[in-house]
Amino acid sequence: MSVDSMRAHVADSWHLSAAAGVDAEAAEAPITLDAGDLRDHRSAHPLARVFPLLDDVLGQAARECGAIMAVSDAAGQLLWVCGTPSTLRRAESIGFVEGSNWDERMAGTNAPGMALRLGQTVLVRGSEHFRRSVQPWSCAATPILDPTSSSLLGVLDVTGGDDIAVPQTTAMVRAAARMAEAELARDLLTGRPEAPRSGPGLQVGVELLGRHEALLTVSPDGRSGTTLRLTPRHSEIVLLLGTAPHGLSGDELAVLLYEDDGASSTLRAELNRLRHLLGDELLVSRPYRLAAAVAGDWLAVEARLAAGDLRGALRAYRGPVLPRSTAPGVVRLREQLHHSVRGGLLACREPDLMASWTRSAWGADDYEMWLAQLDVVAATSPVRALVEGQVARLDRELG
Template identity: 70%
Template sequence: MVNRAMRVEVADSWHRSAAAGVEPDLAEAPITLPDADLRDYRQAHPLARVFPLLEDVLGQAARECDAVMAVADAEGQMLWVCGSAATLRNAESIGFVEGSNWDERMAGTNAPGLALRLDQPVQVIGSEHFRQSVRRFSCAATPIHDPATSRLLGVLDITGGDQVAVPQTMAMVRAAARMAESELARDLLSPPLPMPESSRGAYLVLESLGRGDALLAIDDGRGTTSKLRLSPRHSEILVLLASAPRGLSGDELGVLLYSEDGGSSTLRAELNRLRALLGDSLLASRPYRLVAGITCDWLAVEALLAAGDVRAALNAYQGPLMPRSEAPGIIRLREALNASVRQALIRSGEADLMSAWTRSSWGADDYEMWLAQRACVAEESPMRALIDGQIGRLDADLG
């Protein structure tokens, strides 16, 4: 029976699953890639290049939370399924094994299949699964694309129990997928690259944490590096394009930049000025996208969090992403990164890391962080009086 409250995309997936003939009481997903073919097939797959990175970054995190990490191709065939012996046995009970196919038309509603169908990150929680045998699991999955062609290569997934049914899991999976795409992009910096001849080998470094206007360094690939301090609007545009490797249409970019309609002509003018600044070889259109390798300080923080290195992530976090920007897309990115860093610090149980946060201008009034810090500090610690004083101050301010 369908839940009384069900997300639209999940309900649509249930309909597609039923229409494809998937039985709700089907115990296991079908095998479409036999063992005899699996090894050669996945060795030749583009994602084989980045699987060791994913295993190192996300596979270990999956083991630590009693979950499994899986990588599937664009058809939903599981190429790698990694985890502890116990979690792998648990996954086998529903046919979540290498060679099985989790396209929603074969395995019913699930995160890898739905992420492939929608071509976007997806979380499927417990009873949202179409098949009854899978409803004791939750999963989070995100697509991985070829950074040169935007072609869908496959999907990255974390599957486990209730412990993965949290927003942080989705953030971790997305960050790992971005790392994989960045690694693929680095490989593609050697010809042939599907970009204008003049931009081949070019690389951009964008710094936007704690800054109202981003700092952009351009390495032309021929030994020349130039640095630009961008205007706030050009900074926002580059941050948004860097966060969307497949590019954005003019309408999509407009929605992310302007809180109200009517910015299309202004956006065109801004893009023309930005193209004049960067050159046609670095900023392409239809869709708008950056045609060069790019490194961003906020993506580095996300990657460090995904790798479980909270201390390094905090050191790299120079403040909120473009803190004065009111562009809806920037606000969303800023709040997501801020929440990820905060929750990682709180979960770390490391009082010194929390102290570094509360000593910053952006964390000084973070009531939850002060409380978490107090819980980690012994009563006899000299820090206790300072912490209690700050909590008292906030109590008075908050009434």
């Protein structure tokens, strides 16, 4: 594929693959689960409950058209690979086998790996693959999410020839994944023993990384909930209350929200509007707090950092917290999280992780990160010229 005709998200993937040191001439993807570990990991995985459904709905259709259906876990490891014997033998030549890892940083650009990173349905046509051995194949993949937490469980993929690279394939893969999620949700609602129910009470999920207006999902007792788009001010209030489980007084909340004094009447009006939207049972007062279990995308990043999972934290970090907000409390939270992720990247000296940061909107002009990346990128790396060019650009712009 010529660079001129490459789609932007594919070009990003090639950049990340090269920065991670993937060899474009490597024939096979690496094996990260041997037979014994694969068997145990697969039997314990939540998707084991819905694999028979996926095989019946999508696997049979894949076999009939000479393609392969595969299901990976959230780390990109293939747990199930299904197809006719002859197709599976051909797939072995590129390492598309159970136990292999198709994360882009290990296997180069491919649909399962990109769906894993981007969190959306992806179609990769033959020559868009980074490794040349994979370029005779095309693939379509989509994430499968946990119906209660929306966390990533794995990826569903169909891989085959040129006839796979059509919109109908992505629609079919997406529909099968949604069917699997619905079946997992039914497991929860019917109380099957292998799917324990959540505890009583409301659950609130908040998405605000890289967003100017937060998305808030209210779920009663772990069931599928209602998603609301909040105003910028309500987004700030929910964030501040979400980080203060014991609540905040009106004065404390006003100090965190407003840059000047005398905003108590304005705050009361905003809280009344937010209570009308959320209900008295969720937004309570004396002190103001959210009477629910709160899960937030920024909290997930903090947790991964605390666990030492920098790669997972970077994957979950979709941008600064409410980037347009000037509320003092929000600014402090935004800067703390941003500097924590950035500091981890500067300390880790991993070229592919640094490349993910400098390819983002918030990291494109991070001069210190570009310099650090230049210091660790090998002289023979295909991305070194790009890094040198960005450092030179910032040298000119910064004088």
